[in-house]
Amino acid sequence: MALAISDPKDQESLKQVVRRICGHFKTLIESNGLVKLLYDKQQILKPERAAQLLFFGIADAYCKANNLDLSPESNSGRGPVDFKISQGYQLRLNVEVKYSSNVKLVSGFEKQLPTYDAAEHSFHSVYLVLRTTPSERSIKRVQTLRNNALTSGQRSPDVIIVDARIQASASRL
Numbered sequence: 711m712a713l714a715i716s717d718p719k720d721q722e723s724l725k726q727v728v729r730r731i732c733g734h735f736k737t738l739i740e741s742n743g744l745v746k747l748l749y750d751k752q753q754i755l756k757p758e759r760a761a762q763l764l765f766f767g768i769a770d771a772y773c774k775a776n777n778l779d780l781s782p783e784s785n786s787g788r789g790p791v792d793f794k795i796s797q798g799y800q801l802r803l804n805v806e807v808k809y810s811s812n813v814k815l816v817s818g819f820e821k822q823l824p825t826y827d828a829a830e831h832s833f834h835s836v837y838l839v840l841r842t843t844p845s846e847r848s849i850k851r852v853q854t855l856r857n858n859a860l861t862s863g864q865r866s867p868d869v870i871i872v873d874a875r876i877q878a879s880a881s882r883l
Contacts, residue, residue: 719797719801720801721801721833721834724778724795724797724801724803724834725803725834725868727772727773727776727778727795728795728803728805728836729836729868729870730772731768731769731772731773732805732836732838732868732870733870734768734772735764735765735768735769735838735872736870736872738768739764739840739872739873739874740872740873740874744764745874745875745876745877746876747760747764748760748761748764748840748842748874749876753876755809755811755842758807758808758809758812761807761809761840761874762782762792762793762807765792765793765805765807765838766780766782766793769793769795769805773795777797778795778796778797779794779795779796779797780793780794780795781793781794781795781796784830786829786830786831787829788825788826788828788829789822789825789826791804791805791806791823791826791829791830792804792805792806792807793805793806793807794830794832800833801833802830802831802832802833803832803833803834803835803836804823804826804827804830804832804834804835804836805835805836805838806818806822806823806826806835806836806837806838806867807838807840808837808838808839808840809839809840809842809874810839810840810841810842810843810845810846810848810849811842811843815839815848815849815852816848816851816852816855818837819837819852819855819856819867819869820855823835823837823867827867834865834867834868835867835868836867836868836869836870837852837867837868837869837870838870838872839852839869839870839871839872840872840874841871841872841873841874841875842874842875843875844875849871852869853869856869
C-alpha cells in the first residue's frame with residue numbers, strides 16, 4: 711500500500727489521508743500483533759501514552775509522504791490535543807486517542823475534543839478509541855452521541871474503534 715495518497719489540498723483529501731492512517735493503525739493492532747506493545751509482560755495495559763506513541767510512529771510516515779504537518783500534543787490554550795494534522799493554516803484535523811477503559815471516554819467525546827477543535831480551529835476530528843475492556847457500553851454511548859449529532863445536522867468527529875484486547879493465538883482457536 712502506497713503511503714502517498716495525494717497532495718491534500720482540501721478537507722476531503724486530508725480526511726482521506728487521516729482515515730487511511732487510522733485504518734493502518736487498526737490493522738496493525740488487530741491483525742499484526744502490535745497490540746502486544748500496549749501491554750507489559752504480565753499483560754497489564756500500559757498507559758494511553760503507549761498507544762499515542764505507536765500512533766505517532768505510524769502517522770509520521772504517512773504525514774511525511776503526504777507533505778502534512780503532524781503535531782503531537784499541540785496546545786493552543788485549552789490543553790493538548792493528542793495530534794493535530796494539518797496542511798497549511800486552513801486545513802487542520804485533530805486526532806484524540808482514548809482507551810475504552812478510560813473513565814473519561816464519553817466526556818472526552820462530548821467536551822474535551824470539541825474544546826480542542828475550537829482552540830485549534832480544526833475543520834474536523836477523529837476520536838480513535840482502543841477497546842481494552844469486554845464491555846462496549848461506553849463505546850456504544852459515544853457512537854450514539856455521534857449518530858444523534860449527525861442526525862440533527864451538527865458537526866461530529868469520526869469515531870474509529872480498534873480492538874486492542876489481547877486475542878488468543880490462531881493455533882489456540
